[in-house]
Ligand SMILES: Nc1ncnc2c1ncn2[C@@H]1O[C@H](COP(=O)(O)OP(=O)(O)OP(=O)(O)O)[C@@H](O)[C@H]1O
């Protein structure tokens with residue numbers, strides 16, 4: 091029994107991280123229709139910010155964490171402004187290529203101007219300590235991550251339902267032009283979506299860094315791949331879908347880790363992707379894909 | 389209040405409207421009639437700034453042709469667009485709230501919402517349901533109410549009767565009549581000429597991107613040109 095609870099909690103914390111990452115992709119996708127592959131590099135920006143703080147001998151964890159989050163948000167806003175705004179009216183392929191381009195450029199900036207090698211960041215190790223309650227062993231980081239994700243989901247829901255700008259973000263996923271015709275500035279809606287995406291990347295960055303303890307130019311690759319898969323499973327463009335996809339992916343991953351025999355241990359990912367493929371055969375557009383435009387109701 | 393001169397409207401390289409002029413006076417209901425493809429919606433899009441256009445658009449003695457869409461809406465232009473375009477993934481209440489995005493006064497906003505809910509009880513009953521679940525006629529009411537939530541100085545209505553049952557069409561035109569009586573300035577785009585001319589003070593007839601006739605409702609109603617254009621071409 092304890093074992094089951096233990097693994098369920100593991101699945102929950104894996105899922106929480108994927109949900110956090112997937113939401114960051116989904117909110118931008120929902121209004122721009124493009125997969126922001128540079129999301130991973132935004133996470134890396136947060137990581138390098140921590141390095142910068144360490145080299146300035148600033149160890150105060152609150153400052154380090156806040157700094158990483160703010161840096162990720164600013165990076166996200168800047169990308170919107172310099173890279174994505176010019177291609178806003180272009181077709182989705184152009185946007186997608188732009189995202190790839192930005193991702194590669196940023197990786198190379200890290201490679202050339204910082205270092206191709208991992209740099210250790212130890213300032214967040216304190217977040218991770220073992221907890222044991224009634225025979226269940228957990229890492230404190232898992233608990234923080236799950237709680238943070240829950241808070242983020244609730245806050246995001248409140249924002250999207252209770253504020254005019256939040257309503258505009260949701261409406262814009264359907265008909266951006268009509269949102270402009272209500273007088274809301276398109277630039278504000280885009281900036282808001284990227285700001286939220288950056289915030290989510292910054293939060294994810296803290297947990298990733300606290301666990302890995304180092305940053306390299308490819309820090310964001312794996313997380314964004316997982317986020318992408320979570321979005322596809324949940325239904326691209328749907329925020330609830332991103333959350334569902336994230337938790338589902340976490341559950342499948344933990345299930346595979348637990349159930350596969352030792353000899354197949356290295357194949358976990360292969361099995362995970364096989365299950366994802368099966369889900370997509372069942373629901374080609376993802377589980378909660380937003381209803382396709384069925385034309386005007388005349 | 390709204391004066392258009394020598395307006396050319398483009399969709400990409402295609403010119404859809406070839407230099408039209410029209411005038412909407414304060415407190416009047418002006419109708420823009422014409423068959424499919426005449427350029428009525430293009431004209432509306434040029435007024436709101438959605439479509440690229442050349443020529444002059446003056447609103448309240450000010451040239452607005454260089455302004456952004458958002459700035460034009462903020463200056464008091466509201467539109468109930470062709471095809472209604474309600475936000476079907478938002479609730480009815482959220483649609484109205486978004487319509488009032490430029491309205492800063494919260495109390496006023498609340499009063500306006502109450503007003504529309506009392507006028508259309510069906511909207512009130514289903515305020516927290518997705519707007520996409522409304523019938524076509526209800527969606528049209530919502531689209532008009534959403535536009536008016538901004539408290540505009542002029543209301544642009546693009547084919548509000550399109551695809552609706554005769555009974556609903558009458559309701560919509562009754563509503564437009566009421567708005568007019570309350571002093572709202574209206575530019576009404578319609579293919580339903582009979583109904584539109586009943587309300588309009590003055591009307592323009594468009595065909596193939598040009599204005600081919602204009603006059604008071606009576607004058608235009610009697611002209612053969614109107615019937616020829618609307619039945620012959622459409
Ligand atoms: N987005 C667009 N891209 C290309 N051409 C367009 C576009 N919108 C309209 N047109 C063209 O411009 C011309 C005028 O169209 P418009 O929609 O303004 O006519 P309309 O009078 O509103 O017609 P309807 O009564 O059918 O709504 C048409 O020939 C149409 O094909």
Ligand SMILES: [Mg+2]
Nearest residue numbers: 428429430470
């Ligand atoms: Mg039209």
